[in-house]
Amino acid sequence: MTFAPTPIPSRTQYVLEAIKHRILTGQLSPGQALVEADLAAQFGVSKTPVREALKTLAGTGLVVMSQYKGVTVRTVDAAMAREVYDVRLLLEPEALRRTITREASLAEAQEALVRAEQAQDRADRSLANRDFHRALYLPCGNPLLASMLDEVRDQAALVSTVAWAADPSWEREAHEHQEILRVALAGDAPEAGRLLHAHIAHFVRRAFPDDQEGL
Missing domain, CATH: 1.20.120.530 (GntR ligand-binding domain-like)
Incomplete structure (x- = not known):
């Protein structure tokens, strides 16, 4: 039996695309910290969709999650x-x-x-x-x-x-x-x-x- 992937909730998808667009326009620069509470306030959502969006972006390599530095935009070298x-x-x-x-x-x-x-x-x-x-x-x-x-x-x-x-x-x-x-x-x-x-x-x-x- 195969299972379809779980769809991303609409609020998470909205935040995901918004953060991605900011990264790819340079509004969020490489190495910049991404604070859940700040992003949640900017997008008018709770921290949960922000957290899930950041996890997805970490999986695709656009952001980096560190135990010490938190979440940052990936540095390109x-x-x-x-x-x-x-x-x-x-x-x-x-x-x-x-x-x-x-x-x-x-x-x-x-x-x-x-x-x-x-x-x-x-x-x-x-x-x-x-x-x-x-x-x-x-x-x-x-x-x-x-x-x-x-x-x-x-x-x-x-x-x-x-x-x-x-x-x-x-x-x-x-x-x-x-x-x-x-x-x-x-x-x-x-x-x-x-x-x-x-x-x-x-x-x-x-x-x-x-x-x-x-x-």
Whole structure:
């Protein structure tokens, strides 16, 4: 017998999305403390949905829970970025190749590119880009592979947001996304995988030029 996952209560979901948006716009900066009572007052809720939202965000890697420091926004540095992008480099191009080989629909990837182009801030753009990449790997036919990539996608969005604050290079990434999608829609799995690998590797190299080990 299988059980469906327990849905997140609406208040918790509201707080979760609000905190995530603040993190990805830089309103909550890396290393900043997140105090349950303060957040509850800001959002007009009890501490319970805030606590549950923070637990979920810790699970996705956007915040860190420490016995001594409490909850803080995750700090982004070259080591953290390298860990996240190593996983993506190993898994994401292969997942895209499988998606293309299966002739799966890429309509959601096309829609995500439109949303990224129309985004009003870094958070919306980052989340749209995250959805674009997910639309490339999700139909790969291997749920475990897709779930492994899902586990790092919020952290990848955080890396991109921090990097864009220093170097707003999203137009370059947007052109790369368009080319990846064009080749994918043409059915060229090897070339699409190669372009995606180069796209991921080049981004983190540009974002952290002083630390190239392992990238």
